[in-house]
Amino acid sequence: MNSVPQHIAIIMDGNGRWARAQGKPRSYGHLKGAENIRNIAIKANELGVKVLTLYAFSTENWKRPAEEVSYLMNLPKVFVDSYLEELMANDIRVEMIGRREGLPRETVRILDRAINRTKDNKAMTLVFAVNYGGRSEIVDGINEYVAQLKDSDHKITEEEFGRYLYTRDYPELELLIRTSLDYRISNFLLWQLSYAEMYFTETHWPEFSPEELESIIKDFMKRNRRFGGLQ
Numbered sequence: 001m002n003s004v005p006q007h008i009a010i011i012m013d014g015n016g017r018w019a020r021a022q023g024k025p026r027s028y029g030h031l032k033g034a035e036n037i038r039n040i041a042i043k044a045n046e047l048g049v050k051v052l053t054l055y056a057f058s059t060e061n062w063k064r065p066a067e068e069v070s071y072l073m074n075l076p077k078v079f080v081d082s083y084l085e086e087l088m089a090n091d092i093r094v095e096m097i098g099r100r101e102g103l104p105r106e107t108v109r110i111l112d113r114a115i116n117r118t119k120d121n122k123a124m125t126l127v128f129a130v131n132y133g134g135r136s137e138i139v140d141g142i143n144e145y146v147a148q149l150k151d152s153d154h155k156i157t158e159e160e161f162g163r164y165l166y167t168r169d170y171p172e173l174e175l176l177i178r179t180s181l182d183y184r185i186s187n188f189l190l191w192q193l194s195y196a197e198m199y200f201t202e203t204h205w206p207e208f209s210p211e212e213l214e215s216i217i218k219d220f221m222k223r224n225r226r227f228g229g230l231q
């Protein structure tokens with residue numbers, strides 16, 4: 001039996017499809033999706049998860065219509081205005097991974113407000129992956145490594161390289177959940193997924209419930225993880 005996963009990542013997919021099924025605009029799905037983060041973060045914390053990383057905006061999402069991009073960029077404000085105090089009350093810390101360059105100044109300001117306000121919280125870290133790409137994370141890590149290499153002929157190890165990634169401060173990723181039943185990784189946490197368990201559910205993100213999270217975690221705990229070895 002495995003313990004509760006220390007680090008869970010979620011690809012929050014299906015906001016648009018969910019909204020369309022209700023006869024509503026895609027933005028409505030994103031709004032409900034942003035609100036749902038509160039329920040899932042509180043439940044994950046209650047269950048003993050230490051890090052919850054959510055894919056909020058990828059480096060490829062800039063290809064969406066400008067109106068949708070602008071709506072998504074405003075969601076951190078909606079989320080922080082509504083739930084910051086509740087995150088404080090639940091001892092949840094907020095952090096972000098991804099490229100800050102390219103994000104609207106206001107989005108960065110709001111995220112920084114949440115990050116600074118919650119920086120001493122200890123129970124769980126809620127990480128927003130914003131303007132995040134798995135490949136750009138690896139390339140950024142390589143560039144940071146090369147910049148301090150100078151004339152050394154040192155060969156980097158996997159463990160050392162992990163310290164050049166955005167997730168350097170977090171425990172090993174153990175479980176990935178993707179809602180809305182597309183079987184893709186979509187450039188999320190490419191390095192960290194090496195030995196994570198994966199779970200794909202047909203539920204669209206706005207309807208993904210705390211109960212479903214709990215049942216996925218229970219399933220994870222029963223999985224036989226061998227890490228390439230034998231039982």
Ligand code: FPP
Pocket residue numbers: 012013014015016017018030033034037055056057061072075076077079080128130205
């Ligand atoms: C995927 O659904 C979802 C996104 C691209 C955005 C996810 C973002 C949030 C839920 C809110 C972010 C909030 C904060 C606080 C950072 P989709 O639009 O691809 O859905 P579809 O596949 O059904 O079209």
